[in-house]
Amino acid sequence: MPQQESRTRTGERREQILEAALRLFAQHGMAHVSTRQIAQAVGISQPSLYAHFRTAHEISAELCLRAFDRLGQVSRAVLAEPGTPAEHFRRLGQAYVRFGLDHPDMYRMAFMIEGNEQTATLVREAKDPIxxxxxxxxxxxxGVIAAMLKADPATVELEAQSVWASVHGLTSLLIARPAFPWVERDRLIAHHLDTICARFA
Incomplete structure (x- = not known):
């Protein structure tokens, strides 16, 4: 029992560190947050933090992995439902935007905050699980774009990257500029996705 309690406390402390780091990274950017600041936000010493994470990069990597994993779960659930490729695209797009709006700090972490040079190098070399x-x-x-287009792989890739950039742009603007006098949000999202779908009709 004592060992189980110790593991529970360790898991809780790890979650506290990740939650504090997520807030700080979202507010200040990864490059401007130190392990000392994260430890202070949690109310522990820096050596205590090192018992869970060796560096701020290790913390940021864990947060990015969690964000992508959560988004992947949501996307797989959408695609598991019956529907045409166009219906799947709309649902996938809506789920993507909703993920960003429901978890803005997590979305910023995955898609809106520049990583450090260590992260960039690992990704370029395809060594980072992120x-x-x-x-x-x-x-x-x-896959959804391929089903809609039935085109060659190069065209599918071009369209998929363009679509992602477009939907990301809407999501990031809704997160970053909440005070802008947007039209009704669901209507805007649906119109944006319908406009993209019309290109493939």
Whole structure:
């Protein structure tokens, strides 16, 4: 029992560190947050934090993996429902935007905050698991676009990247500029996705 309690406390402390880091990274950017600041936000010493994470990069990597994993779960659930490729695309797009709006800090972490040079190097060399998980999430969009277009792989890739950039743009604007006098949000999202779908009709 004492060992189980110790593991429970360790897991809780780890979650506290990740929650505090997510808030700080979203507010200030990864490059401007130190392990000392994260430890202070949790109310522990820096050496205590190192018992769970060795570096701020390790914390940011864990947060990115969680964000992509959560988005992947949502996307797989959408694609498991029956529907045409166009219906799947609309649902997938709606789920993507909703994920960003429901979890803005997590979305910023995955898609809106520049990583450090260590992260960039690992991703370029395809050694970071973040690259694999993120690619898996993008694969689902790529598959839906392929089913809608029935085109060659190069065209599918071009369209998939363009569509992602477009939907990301809407999502990031809704997160970053909540005070803008947007039209009714669901109507705007539906119109945006319908406009994209019309290109493939």
């Amino acid at each position: 690259a694999a998980v993120g690619e898996g999430a993008f694969d689902m969009l790529r």
